[in-house]
Amino acid sequence: MHIAWLGKKSPFCGNVTYSREITNALLDRGYRVTFLHFAQPQEAEEEAHPESAEVPLPFLFKSQILTIPSLKSRKLLTNALRRLKPDIVHASLTLSPLDFRLPEICAELGLPLVATFHPAFDRKVRSITSGTQHLTYQLYAPCLANYDRVIVFSDLQRDLLNKLGVPDDRLVVIPNGVDTQRYAPGPSAAKVELGAERLFVYQGRLSPEKNVESLLKGWRQAEMGPTCKLAIMGSGPLENSLKLFYDDDNILWLGYVSDVQRRIDLLRGADGFILPSFVEGLSLSLLEAMACGTACVATDAGADGEVLSNGAGIVLDPQRVAVQLQTILPLLRDHPEIAQLLGRKARERVVSRYTLSANLSALEQLYGVVASRSPVALGL
Structure with a gap:
């Protein structure tokens, strides 16, 4: 055909x-x-x-x-x-x-x-x-x-x-x-490369509908400490203004990462993937992170809340992202066993429904x- x-x-x-x-x-x-x-x-x-x-x-x-x-x-x-x-x-x-x-x-x-x-x-x-x-x-x-x-x-x-x-x-x-053979749990050098004991990742456009500023506010207010890093993968119209106001040492602006294997390495090494969007369809970035066995936090926008329902991840209210992250981020930082459990459940959900x-x-x-x-x- x-x-x-x-x-x-x-x-x-x-x-x-x-x-x-x-x-x-x-x-x-x-x-x-x-x-x-x-x-x-x-x-x-x-x-x-x-x-x-x-x-x-x-x-x-x-x-x-x-x-x-x-x-x-x-x-x-x-x-x-x-x-x-x-x-x-x-x-x-x-x-x-x-x-x-x-x-x-x-x-x-x-x-x-x-x-x-x-x-x-x-x-x-x-x-x-x-x-x-x-x-x-x-x-x-x-x-x-x-x-x-x-x-x-x-x-x-x-x-x-x-x-x-x-x-x-x-x-x-x-x-x-998502290709669950390619996007799968595995060894990662991301934390060593980025100098992080705990690593959290956002991947997507830097544009108004993605609500990244609420993620950055929540990160700053959570006071995660110098050994925790937030890696921002992506570019867009808000990139320069966000960098200007959130020029913190533990926020890493990686830009658009074109190398697929590097993106996978970052997702595999992350303790949490965060998607704070106001609107979504069904995020491929979210599915990729889930397939890599990463604990995922996303808003109830589009179908993303449905994907993470019943314990496959943590679902946020799009209007209260910063406030909710103040509690969730320290929890994932201080209790790696919770992040590991959420990562396993995320992987299981993708394998069963979203291959x-x-x-x-x-x-x-x-x-x-x-x-x-x-x-x-x-x-x-």
């Missing part, structure tokens, strides 16, 4: 990781995959699969959140799909105007169309950020109803789109998955159903 995958390869965000992991796994399973993405033709791509084919699409603006295609993009995309004649078009939606034109393009070409809908959300509208994300869902709902199938990551996300008018038979819940292998098997089944009902498959 030939999959035309429309997604992102830069700048780094969860959508980029999702597209890379899924397309590489599909290639490893013997599928033919052509990756269509917004890029300049001369851009060199990192971590490309040796068997992948790519089609660059021109753009005017590209960020972690929004992509604005050039005026030629729609015609180039249509011509590419007409030439490729894939069995399935799978769009890992990029928050781009082209997302709204894809159903029309694929209907014209007689191609079945699947989407993965990524935008973060909160089950309650508790802040301006979560309210803005809810507006994104309202904006997209009429368009999503025109896709053959829309993949979402949780029952909560499906229920929200149902309420906004997307038919239930168009929605398929396939949670994010990349199970994700791919569910996706393969969906592709089979959608392709069998397409006009091409039916000879129409």
